[in-house]
Amino acid sequence: MDTYRVFEELKGSLGEAGAKALVETLGGMFDELKNTVTKEDFRLLGESIDASVSRLDNTMIRLAEAQTRTEERLNELAQAQTRTETEVKSLAVALERLTIRTDAVIGRTFELQFRDRLTAYLGRFLRRGKLLGNDELLDLIEPKVTEREVDDFLRADAVASGLVDGVKSYVVIEVSSTGDIEDILRAQRRAEVLRKAGLEAIPLVACDAISPESLAFAKLRAVRVWCNGSLVEAAA
Numbered sequence: 001m002d003t004y005r006v007f008e009e010l011k012g013s014l015g016e017a018g019a020k021a022l023v024e025t026l027g028g029m030f031d032e033l034k035n036t037v038t039k040e041d042f043r044l045l046g047e048s049i050d051a052s053v054s055r056l057d058n059t060m061i062r063l064a065e066a067q068t069r070t071e072e073r074l075n076e077l078a079q080a081q082t083r084t085e086t087e088v089k090s091l092a093v094a095l096e097r098l099t100i101r102t103d104a105v106i107g108r109t110f111e112l113q114f115r116d117r118l119t120a121y122l123g124r125f126l127r128r129g130k131l132l133g134n135d136e137l138l139d140l141i142e143p144k145v146t147e148r149e150v151d152d153f154l155r156a157d158a159v160a161s162g163l164v165d166g167v168k169s170y171v172v173i174e175v176s177s178t179g180d181i182e183d184i185l186r187a188q189r190r191a192e193v194l195r196k197a198g199l200e201a202i203p204l205v206a207c208d209a210i211s212p213e214s215l216a217f218a219k220l221r222a223v224r225v226w227c228n229g230s231l232v233e234a235a236a
Contacts, residue, residue: 114175114206115158121206122160125224125231126171129162137170141197153193156186169200171224179207179225184218 114121119129134154142150158173172191174183187203194201204224215232218225225232 126162132159144197149193153190156190173204175206179205179210
């Protein structure tokens, strides 16, 4: 408040002493009022700030709790994913084992079927065919080959004797549901054991299916292929 201006305006009507006394009284009241308002404002402002800080603290606490719950949930999900991956791996291993066993059963079933009907399956190729026990030829081959070669020959899936193009021959057979290069090499290697003993031997792979690549390899190795009911074109 401009006390000098107020004094000048009042001194004409109240006199200097009266005007001065009134101005001093009004100034004191103004200062007291000003200080009171300022303190109240600060008090209200402080309360507002305290309330805001309190709300912020509560919000931060809730956010921290929410983050903790989120992290716990993420950990649970990570553990669940790990368990799922482990279960999937276990299932994959079990499926692989089942596939191997199933293939083995199918292969063994096909082998038994082929042995049982060998003369019918190879009737036009092997005349007067007869299924032999692998050990029936031991006396002939043992003096001419190594023990390792004898043991390998005894693991042949089937051996048959008969006439091939009018010549007494032995057919060494590897049986597999799917003929592959390993079957071809085994048949060739085991037939070679008989050849070393001076016997006419023909390697043959019997299968339900064979790839063009394996068939080409069989022709290159002079191994005959019986596939899905009939002999494939003669080996080169």
